[in-house]
Amino acid sequence: xxxxxxxxxxxxxxxxxxxxxxxxxxxxxxxxxxxxxxxxxxxxxxxxxxxxxxxxxxxxxxxxxxxxxxxxxxxxxxxxxxxxxxxxxxxxxxxxxxxxxxxxxxxxxxxxxxxxxxxxxxxxxxxxxxxxxxxxxxxxxxxxxxxxxxxxxxxxxxxxxxxxxxxxxxxxxxx
Amino acid sequence: xxxxxxxxxxxxxxxxxxxxxxxxxxxxxxxxxxxxxxxxxxxxxxxxxxxxxxxxxxxxxxxxxxxxxxxxxxxxxxxxxxxxxxxxxxxxxxxxxxxxxxxxxxxxxxxxxxxxxxxxxxxxxxxxxxxxxxxxxxxxxxxxxxxxxxxxxxxxxxxxxxxxxxxxxxxxxxxxxxxxxxxxxxxxxxxxxxxxxxxxxxxxxxxxxxxxxxxxxxxxxxxxxxxxxxxxxxxxxxxxxxxxxxxxxxxxxxxxxxxxxxxxxxxxxxxxxxxxxxxxxxxxxxxxxxxxxxxxxxxxxxxxxxxxxxxxxxxxxxxxxxxxxxxxxxxxxxxxxxxxxxxxxxxxxxxxxxxxxxxxxxxxxxxxxxxxxxxxxxxxxxxxxxxxxxxxxxxxxxxxxxxxxxxxxxxxxxxxxxxxxxxxxxxxxxxxxxxxxxxxxxxxxxxxxxxxxxxxxxxxxxxxxxxxxxxxxxxxxxxxxxxxxxxxxxxxxxxxxxxxxxxxxxxxxxxxxxxxxxxxxxxxxxxxxxxxxxxxxxxxxxxxxxxxxxx
Numbered sequence: 246x247x248x249x250x251x252x253x254x255x256x257x258x259x260x261x262x263x264x265x266x267x268x269x270x271x272x273x274x275x276x277x278x279x280x281x282x283x284x285x286x287x288x289x290x291x292x293x294x295x296x297x298x299x300x301x302x303x304x305x306x307x308x309x310x311x312x313x314x315x316x317x318x319x320x321x322x323x324x325x326x327x328x329x330x331x332x333x334x335x336x337x338x339x340x341x342x343x344x345x346x347x348x349x350x351x352x353x354x355x356x357x358x359x360x361x362x363x364x365x366x367x368x369x370x371x372x373x374x375x376x377x378x379x380x381x382x383x384x385x386x387x388x389x390x391x392x393x394x395x396x397x398x399x400x401x402x403x404x405x406x407x408x409x410x411x412x413x414x415x416x417x418x419x420x
Numbered sequence: 421x422x423x424x425x426x427x428x429x430x431x432x433x434x435x436x437x438x439x440x441x442x443x444x445x446x447x448x449x450x451x452x453x454x455x456x457x458x459x460x461x462x463x464x465x466x467x468x469x470x471x472x473x474x475x476x477x478x479x480x481x482x483x484x485x486x487x488x489x490x491x492x493x494x495x496x497x498x499x500x501x502x503x504x505x506x507x508x509x510x511x512x513x514x515x516x517x518x519x520x521x522x523x524x525x526x527x528x529x530x531x532x533x534x535x536x537x538x539x540x541x542x543x544x545x546x547x548x549x550x551x552x553x554x555x556x557x558x559x560x561x562x563x564x565x566x567x568x569x570x571x572x573x574x575x576x577x578x579x580x581x582x583x584x585x586x587x588x589x590x591x592x593x594x595x596x597x598x599x600x601x602x603x604x605x606x607x608x609x610x611x612x613x614x615x616x617x618x619x620x621x622x623x624x625x626x627x628x629x630x631x632x633x634x635x636x637x638x639x640x641x642x643x644x645x646x647x648x649x650x651x652x653x654x655x656x657x658x659x660x661x662x663x664x665x666x667x668x669x670x671x672x673x674x675x676x677x678x679x680x681x682x683x684x685x686x687x688x689x690x691x692x693x694x695x696x697x698x699x700x701x702x703x704x705x706x707x708x709x710x711x712x713x714x715x716x717x718x719x720x721x722x723x724x725x726x727x728x729x730x731x732x733x734x735x736x737x738x739x740x741x742x743x744x745x746x747x748x749x750x751x752x753x754x755x756x757x758x759x760x761x762x763x764x765x766x767x768x769x770x771x772x773x774x775x776x777x778x779x780x781x782x783x784x785x786x787x788x789x790x791x792x793x794x795x796x797x798x799x800x801x802x803x804x805x806x807x808x809x810x811x812x813x814x815x816x817x818x819x820x821x822x823x824x825x826x827x828x829x830x831x832x833x834x835x836x837x838x839x840x841x842x843x844x845x846x847x848x849x850x851x852x853x854x855x856x857x858x859x860x861x862x863x864x865x866x867x868x869x870x871x872x873x874x875x876x877x878x879x880x881x882x883x884x885x886x887x888x889x890x891x892x893x894x895x896x897x898x899x900x901x902x903x904x905x906x907x908x909x910x911x912x913x914x915x916x917x918x919x920x921x922x923x924x925x926x927x928x929x930x931x932x933x934x935x936x937x938x939x940x941x942x943x944x945x946x947x948x949x950x951x952x953x954x955x956x957x958x959x960x961x962x963x964x965x966x967x968x969x970x971x
Contacts, residue, residue, distance in 0.1 A: 294501050333608055334608045334609060335587070335607070335609050335610060335826055336610045338589075341498070343499060406745065406777065407707075412707050414541045414764070414766060415540070415763070415766050415769070416530045416534075417761050417762070417778060418763055419523055
């Protein structure tokens, strides 16, 4: 099953705040980002990827259309998912995050399985090791990728720091 | 497919990828081919028989050590959407700060070039090459005129940069509040507190034997030392990196240290390695770099003036000059927030085919850099082995001490850990020192940047570096720095100036590192109320506490 990027429109964030928004004293702790999908055809959302910027907890709600006759419902898929274990420190503050949809028989309430925060140590060696044939196919993929990179890399001269025997330099470059 | 499983596959794939290019891979291939001659290898069960052969002959262990080494050094694969700079350093403002700092260094080096009219690099004329080759083992006798050269920067300059680091997204108000950092470091990195340190450094607990304390002359060797040495010998016989790393947390016996470090760092001197070192030596002979003069100057200013290390002066040149030419060091920049400086061949400015890194290894030495190598000279006397060990220590640990990053072992985290420990557990001392204008970090920064080299007696320093290897972390440097202050707390409370505080704290050589670790833990013990009573006493009644320590 191939996966494609779904075109979406991400609106600017809106602060949820009680009272006068203009006062600088009360800084809102909750922001809402609306994401709309312009394409009309229904799709199955597999993965949401984003880069965090100092958001500590994330909740995701989706408005689902179940059938033509019933009105669309708001469903909470994720509640207070922790992106920053300690919101007062930098852990997880600028990390890339992926949230996945776990295959589940229930259609109306999708279960979400989240990607472990990259700074955590993944639980190595759970029950048994991964399937060797899958690992070897991954290795082959990586090998192909490395070959591609190596081919396009211009300055990969292993061991040699000079250019055709010449290392006559003027000044250091700032770019 | 669950995410954790695919993560593991990815890690395995990456490690296999890395090892495929190594000597070990070709050796394993050769061994596998050669094993076909053996009678126990049967065609029907070829795969299993070869695997069994590898296990018995010790090759599987070598492979395990190599995998373990990869896991220790290289960070876990990051998110597929993350660009390469994210792996170097995830926080954008830190990357920017590192970039600005590097630009300043480059400008400084360029202006030195122009002022002195000395090229960054030049090919040596044949006569000069011959001369250098003859002098290779006694470069220390050379007395070149280095008066015009100055170090590119000193730890002090670097500290100023770290003090000015700010997270643009961090609001802690203009007025002094409980949220304002009392120390010099103002970025909110996550650092371990004492309960977390205790958990992490569990082998340094009071109830576990340590070399450096429990092998002193008053303690009968049957209690700890003999058994510990025996286990060390066994670990070496097994040639198991992971076991060695675990073992060395309690310190290494002097006789076993060189081998243990080589095992942990996965360094075995193969003919290829000696050849590689000889190639680097040839590069030194052929090309003269401006950086060489910086290295000379640094060695003359630091190691040559040190009672412990001046005898190794020649070794230091042999290592550091070769280090500057080693392009294999460039690979560590993938996970170092720093980037190698770039230059162009004369007359080819802007043409990418003529772009090179300068120096070839991308590392510009600063004042005190040679002190990273000096202690290793006590352990290794063969230049190529000494070189390999230093290089591995640099790409695993030392680079973090002079680049701006959010890594838990990075210098910024170490500074913050030091300040936080001191503020939390010795608040009176911290406040007092701050009041007299002697911010503790200004005193301890240079200790941490140099990993205490030159500030501790060598036997103590090597015990400290045992723990760096054992825990694969530099956090112990911050803990030791805080412990030094805790140890000197009584006397430090009485000083009235930064100079006096520096002077007092600088006489660190008079005590052992190992007892200092339990010292800091003694400040807080999570226990019953009864014990809590006792520890409060020891904080207030520091006099009896320190006399207890001295006996």
